[in-house]
Amino acid sequence: MSANIALLLHIAFAHLRVRARQTIVAMLGVSVGVGFFLAVSAMMIGSQTDFIRTLIDSAPHIIVRDEARAPPQQPANERFGDGAVQMHGLRARDEVRGLKDWPAMLEAARAIPGVSAAPALSGGVAVRFAGRTEALGLTGVDPRIANQIVDLDEDLVGGQLADLENVQNGLIVSTQVGRRLGANIGDTVVISSSVGVVQRARIVAFIDSDARAGAEGAAYALLRTAQVLFARPNIVNQIQIRVPNPDLALTVAAQLEAQWGYKWESWQERSRDIMNALVIRNIIMYAVISAILLVASFGVYTVISTNVTEKRRDIAIMRAMGFADHDVTRVFLIEGVVVGALGAASGFVLGTILMQILASIPFRIMGDVFYIPLDRGIHQYAIAGGVSMFSAAIAAWLPARRAAKVDPVDILRGAA
Amino acid sequence: MSARLEARGVKRTLIDADDEVPLVRGVSFSVNAGEFVAILGPSGCGKSSLLYLLGLLDRPTEGEVLLDGAHTSGLSADERTRLRLEKIGFVFQFHFLLPEFTAMENVALPMRRLARLSRVEAEARATLLLDALGLKGEGRKRPSQMSGGQRQRVAIARSLANDPVLILCDEPTGNLDSVNSEMVVRVFQRLAHEEGRAIVCVTHDDNVAAAADRRIRMRDGEIVADER
Numbered sequence: 001m002s003a004n005i006a007l008l009l010h011i012a013f014a015h016l017r018v019r020a021r022q023t024i025v026a027m028l029g030v031s032v033g034v035g036f037f038l039a040v041s042a043m044m045i046g047s048q049t050d051f052i053r054t055l056i057d058s059a060p061h062i063i064v065r066d067e068a069r070a071p072p073q074q075p076a077n078e079r080f081g082d083g084a085v086q087m088h089g090l091r092a093r094d095e096v097r098g099l100k101d102w103p104a105m106l107e108a109a110r111a112i113p114g115v116s117a118a119p120a121l122s123g124g125v126a127v128r129f130a131g132r133t134e135a136l137g138l139t140g141v142d143p144r145i146a147n148q149i150v151d152l153d154e155d156l157v158g159g160q161l162a163d164l165e166n167v168q169n170g171l172i173v174s175t176q177v178g179r180r181l182g183a184n185i186g187d188t189v190v191i192s193s194s195v196g197v198v199q200r201a202r203i204v205a206f207i208d209s210d211a212r213a214g215a216e217g218a219a220y221a222l223l224r225t226a227q228v229l230f231a232r233p234n235i236v237n238q239i240q241i242r243v244p245n246p247d248l249a250l251t252v253a254a255q256l257e258a259q260w261g262y263k264w265e266s267w268q269e270r271s272r273d274i275m276n277a278l279v280i281r282n283i284i285m286y287a288v289i290s291a292i293l294l295v296a297s298f299g300v301y302t303v304i305s306t307n308v309t310e311k312r313r314d315i316a317i318m319r320a321m322g323f324a325d326h327d328v329t330r331v332f333l334i335e336g337v338v339v340g341a342l343g344a345a346s347g348f349v350l351g352t353i354l355m356q357i358l359a360s361i362p363f364r365i366m367g368d369v370f371y372i373p374l375d376r377g378i379h380q381y382a383i384a385g386g387v388s389m390f391s392a393a394i395a396a397w398l399p400a401r402r403a404a405k406v407d408p409v410d411i412l413r414g415a416a
Numbered sequence: 417m418s419a420r421l422e423a424r425g426v427k428r429t430l431i432d433a434d435d436e437v438p439l440v441r442g443v444s445f446s447v448n449a450g451e452f453v454a455i456l457g458p459s460g461c462g463k464s465s466l467l468y469l470l471g472l473l474d475r476p477t478e479g480e481v482l483l484d485g486a487h488t489s490g491l492s493a494d495e496r497t498r499l500r501l502e503k504i505g506f507v508f509q510f511h512f513l514l515p516e517f518t519a520m521e522n523v524a525l526p527m528r529r530l531a532r533l534s535r536v537e538a539e540a541r542a543t544l545l546l547d548a549l550g551l552k553g554e555g556r557k558r559p560s561q562m563s564g565g566q567r568q569r570v571a572i573a574r575s576l577a578n579d580p581v582l583i584l585c586d587e588p589t590g591n592l593d594s595v596n597s598e599m600v601v602r603v604f605q606r607l608a609h610e611e612g613r614a615i616v617c618v619t620h621d622d623n624v625a626a627a628a629d630r631r632i633r634m635r636d637g638e639i640v641a642d643e644r
Binding site: 004006007011014015017018313314317318319320321322323324325327408409412413 | 500531
């Protein structure tokens with residue numbers, strides 16, 4: 001049989017009220033821990049989400065290339081299999097480059113609700129203007145659907161993707177390449193492809209390479225133009241896909257790869273090293289934050305431990321009155337949880353204020369004004385509240401066990 | 417009359433390192449309902465140790481304590497706590513009230529622990545008990561705002577909270593002047609004779625001894641006389 005919780009709470013609050021100052025200091029320790037946890041994690045997660053968003057949106061969520069993950073089976077292997085004789089020095093069969101059945105693959109991808117897909121042909125070209133040459137990676141796209149996959153227009157200056165269709169052999173290069181070549185919009189440049197086709201093309205827009213990471217060496221033209229340049233009419237060597245929820249890219253890619261072969265590369269796979277770095281960053285953040293909350297629970301330990309020591313006489317009299325040892329343990333445990341709960345609640349307020357301040361600080365980077373991206377997710381509050389309450393309970397439980405060991409006879413004998 | 421409390425060959429030995437210190441060396445007696453018993457003897461004769469054994473705060477090394485005819489030696493710690501809560505009231509030399517609570521809240525605590533009454537009912541009964549001990553209107557004071565005599569009466573009211581059959585006192589008048597002592601003694605007589613409670617009172621006070629129905633004298637952990 002245990003005492004009812006209302007009675008234990010009444011006693012616990014009476015103890016805390018008497019030692020109000022120590023209680024408030026311990027509570028502030030928890031609230032500073034929780035407040036900074038919220039502010040720091042909002043910043044870390046906010047910037048990470050922002051970073052991933054840029055990473056995801058600057059390229060298609062999934063890219064299918066005309067590459068397989070394993071080398072193709074050679075006819076000799078198909079015919080004889082893994083027999084007693086190993087064959088070396090076979091003359092490999094030449095595969096026709098390009099995605100086979102690409103219209104069917106396009107259909108299959110588009111059949112998944114919310115998924116958009118576009119064909120593209122890419123390859124290396126040299127662009128010449130006024131005696132200067134730049135080697136670029138040219139991607140031939142269909143302007144009518146390419147913008148559904150990656151919003152290129154957002155980072156274009158001086159024109160739009162759709163302008164590719166308005167002139168004969170339109171071309172888009174990065175601002176940086178434009179500067180290096182000395183070419184402006186409307187200038188005609190000469191493109192020569194790796195297979196030796198040479199064509200004139202007119203620059204219709206620039207990609208702002210400051211705004212889009214990795215765009216410096218990129219060039220865009222019509223799919224048709226690229227097929228002529230690479231002498232591969234009706235051939236496509238890339239399908240670019242956008243999925244409604246970026247987190248789904250990995251599963252959608254795996255599903256389609258199992259069905260069609262080829263290498264369906266999701267953004268997660270493409271950015272694995274960056275994702276690993278983010279995981280390490282998160283581990284560091286949670287380690288530092290846990291340390292702050294751990295230090296906060298030292299305060300709770302101190303105040304509860306002091307209470308237990310100072311209340312030995314009261315513990316003895318409660319035991320004589322008919323309170324069980326676990327009743328007194330619970331009184332002190334409740335005191336710790338109350339300190340933790342008050343600390344977490346005031347920490348929520350502090351954290352919200354800190355976030356408000358952080359969100360209002362403008363940063364100027366090369367003339368542009370930025371604000372720190374913040375993640376104000378409810379689950380950060382849940383983690384901070386849960387961890388601080390749990391550590392406060394542990395910190396209180398350690399000294400509270402001592403309360404149960406107080407022998408009333410020792411105390412009564414000493415006092416009488 | 418039935419025996420409320422019975423000690424059968426109770427011994428208590430303190431084992432301190434290699435040294436065995438006998439506190440109580442085999443004590444047997446019984447106390448009936450409505451009987452007011454004083455236990456007398458010089459300091460260190462084992463009176464208080466015996467009281468803690470009778471109050472189930474300590475376990476005898478040998479022998480047994482029976483409460484209301486029931487054996488207590490085989491009980492778990494929780495069961496002994498429960499018995500203390502329901503059947504025994506303690507009054508100590510120093511008032512031993514919880515300083516954070518008012519007089520009324522202190523008296524209500526054992527009732528709220530027993531949880532047969534709601535908090536409101538417990539506090540109403542606490543106020544009645546304080547009134548009966550001449551503390552009408554003092555219930556909202558904290559112990560630190562009261563005189564020694566008032567505090568001791570609050571402690572007596574608290575010992576009565578759960579309507580115990582047995583009240584154990586350790587030098588209840590030790591810190592009181594003669595007027596207050598007299599008053600406390602009369603309260604004990606009323607509790608025994610009118611309400612039929614058994615009262616065992618460890619004391620040095622001749623007035624208490626004179627007022628008791630029976631005087632048990634102890635020396636070196638043993639009963640040397642039992643006078644009616």
